Amino acid sequence: MPYEYLENEATADLAIRAIGMDLREAFENTALALINAMFDTDKVEEQEIKLVTREAKDLKSLLYDFLEDVLYFHDAEGLVFKTVSVESLNEEEPGIKAVFKGEVFNPEKHEVKNSVKAITYFGMKIKNTNKGVEIELTVDL
Amino acid sequence: MMNLKKVSDFEWKMPKTGSMRVDxxxxxxxxxxxxxxxxxxxxQLQNMASLPGIQKHAIALPDAHQGYGFCIGGVAALSTKEGGISPGGVGFDINCGVRVLKTNLTLKEVSPKIKDLLDSLFKKIPSGVGSEGALKLSIDELKDLLEKGVNYLKQKGLAVENDIINCENNGCxxxxxxxxxxERALNRGKGQVGTLGSGNxxxxxxxxxxxxxxxxxxxFGIFKNQVNAMIHCGSRGLGHQVASDYVRKIENTFPNIVNSLPDRELAYAPSNSQVAIDYFSAMSASANYAWANRQLIMNNARDCFMKVFDGSIESLGLELFYDVCHNIAKIETHEGVECFVHRKGATKSFPGDKVIIPGSMGTNSYLLVGGDNSMSKxxxxxxxxxxxxxxRTKAKKEMTPESVMKEMSSKGxxxxxxxRMGAAEESEHAYKDIEExxxxxxxxxxxxxxxxxRPVAVING
Structure with a gap:
């Protein structure tokens, strides 16, 4: 798995660790970890597409905003995603373009796993390792 | 290990060291x-104690546990002159809280129909988006609700006068x-008034x-064997977005402050800054949203009671006991100093105030009143x-939804x-002992x- 959920890191919350060959893939896998923590995505179909463009003053803020879009589109438009693809990611002037695919949530069809309230900076790490780029963060449940 | 000095059987002091301004x-x-x-x-308690303008001492209550920035079960009073206000000291779920709806029914009367009641409640009270019981609001209507709180619902015939009287801050x-x-927060909140959310x-x-x-x-109209309903939820996506928005605004406006903090989530807006005023106004709007949310859920619960037990609000005694918020900052004067009192996972408990402390799933809950020592301590x-x-991750490994179901049913x-997994995550074994x-x-x-x-039926959001 390109991501895992960590025990004992966060008493009331959910801690995620994701890894990717590069930053782009690490962002992608972190978003996937988030999406899969929220829903059972097996039955989610790719019927709707959301293009997300974000800029921020640093990488951590960028990650925060990018992940927050998953929460936003669920609350505001009732969307549940299945896939995410990061089209471009600029480290120098932090910016991201990504495509989320999914459909409108249907309680008869989709299983909710966790309701994520917010992304947090708590314990957020973006670091290079010999396996690639590793991201850790905690989301508030 | 953190050095704590025993003051009494129930009080432990963390003496001021390093950057701490108070104990x-x-x-x-x-x-x-x-x-x-x-x-x-x-x-986290140590970090809270290092914030500017903090009065007397930083507090961790008996139910304290790790949060982000401030601990949960934490109280910190920061002067409105030399201190500030911190979204991380309020929590992401602004005005998460609890209310209790009384009935005049006894368990003996309710027992034969408890399953019908639970089914009816489960159907009528949605956990999330796209559900029937939620109020559909335009942005303008939502803004009106944000400024009026429960009063907005009263104007719509969804609350009665006593619902306002019996709510902390009168629901606004x-x-x-x-x-x-x-706009982002408004969009997240407009379809969620009347929804429970999930998790805890x-x-x-x-x-x-x-x-x-x-x-x-x-x-207070509480009697032995009386059946009542307890609702626990907060300001949903709207409040969460307000918290995130203002952490970011503070970072952008006061980068030097944020960079000097040991944890980004401790970010605070200095008293009297425009950001502090704006956050307090937006937090208050979110608090009003949460009260309206719990009110609408209670109103839907009333409908269920009226249908299942064939009566009216009056004949079934469907009155609000009280509604408390436990994630909030309020401007209060303590020992002559006006402060932003941050209560994060903490309940206002002035002497004589009604207080509600829910247990974990399957355990007892308590109705209380504020004690005489609360002001000084x-x-x-x-x-x-x-x-x-x-x-939660560990709870799911150690307990299955089936084992939790079985345990609950053995308690009746x-x-x-x-x-499906929610029940396992919320098992009582994942919590401290409420009795303690x-x-x-x-x-x-x-x-x-x-x-x-004592709980008899539970809907886990």
Whole structure:
């Protein structure tokens, strides 16, 4: 798995660790970890597409905003995603373009796993390792 | 290990060192303290104690556990002159809180129909988006609700006068300004008024198991074997977005402050800055949203009771006991100093105030009143619940939904959960002992239990 959920890191919350060959893939896998923590995505179909463009003053803020879009589109438009693809990611002037695919949530069809309230900076790490780029963060449940 | 000095059986002092401006105080029994030591609560308490303008001491209550920035079960009063206000000191779920709806029905009367009641409630009270019981609001209507709170619902015939009288702050913080709430937050909130959310949010049916203070129970209309409903939820996506928005605004406006903090989530807006005023206005609007949310859920619950027991609000005694918020900052004057009192996972408990402390799933809950010592010890606050001890991830590994179901049913408690794993995550084994939390509150004189409630049916959001 390109991501895992960590025990004992966060008493009331959910801690995620994701890894990717590069930053782009690490962002992608972190978003996937988030999406899969929220829903059972097996039955989610790719019927709707959301293009997300974000800029921020640093990488951590960028990650925060990018992940927050998953929460936003669920609350505001009732969307549940299945896939995410990061089209471009600029480290120098932090910016991201990504495509989320999914459909409108249907309680008869989709299983909710966790309701994520917010992304947090708590314990957020973006670091290079010999396996690639590793991201850790905690989301508030 | 963090150095704590025992002051009394229920009070432990973390002496001021390093960047701390005041001492930290943990109000807990030795048993609870040993649990509190297991995560980063004490480190977070130390960080709270380093904030500018902090008065007297930073506080961790008996149910304290690790949060982000401030610990949960934490209280910090920052001067409105030399201190500031911190979204991380309020929590992401602004005005997460609890209310209790009374009935005049006894368990004997309810038992034969308890399953119908639970099914009806489960159907009528949605956990999330796209559900029927939620109010559909335009952005303008939502803004009106944000500024009026429960009063907005009263105008729509969805609340009665007593619902306002029996709600903390009368269901409205007047400082609310909807213009300070972002479009993004408004969009997240417009379809969610009347939804429970999931995770630790719930709607329980309880029976009054023990009358502890006869006089006060009589005054408040609480009697032995009485059935009532308890609702626990908050400001949903709107409040979460407001919290995120303002952490970011503070970072952008005061980068030097944020960079000097040991944890980004401690970010605060200095008193009298425009950002502080804006956050307080937006937080107040979110608080109003949460009160309206719990009101609408209660109103839907009333409909269920009226349908299943064929009566009216009056004939079934469907009155609000009280509604408390446990994630909020308020402007209060303590010992002559006006402060932003941050209560994060903490309940206002001024002497005589009604207080509700819910237990974890399947355990007792308590109705209390604020104690005489709360003003001198805790800025008029007490605990907000049992407080977690086990991460959700770990709880799911150690308990299956089936084992939790079985345990609940062996106690005679009906359970419905909107998510399959939710029940396992919320198992009582993942929480501290509520009885111990109540015992500490009582012994310290910060809150006094008046009645014990035992759960009979649970809807886990």
């Amino acid at each position: 930290g105080i943990v109000y807990a029994s030795e048993e609870l303290l040993n649990v509190i030591r297991n995560d980063r609560t004490l480190e 913080m007047k400082e609310a300004n909807a213009e300070k709430v972002s 949010h719930f709607l329980d049916i309880h029976v009054v198991d023990e009358i502890i203070d006869e006089k006060l129970c009589k005054k 805790t800025f008029g606050s007490t605990a907000h619940g049992a407080g977690r001890v086990m991460s 408690i009906l359970l419905k959960s909107s998510t 939390v109540i015992r500490v509150s009582k012994s310290l004189g910060i809150a006094k239990p008046i009645a014990k409630l």
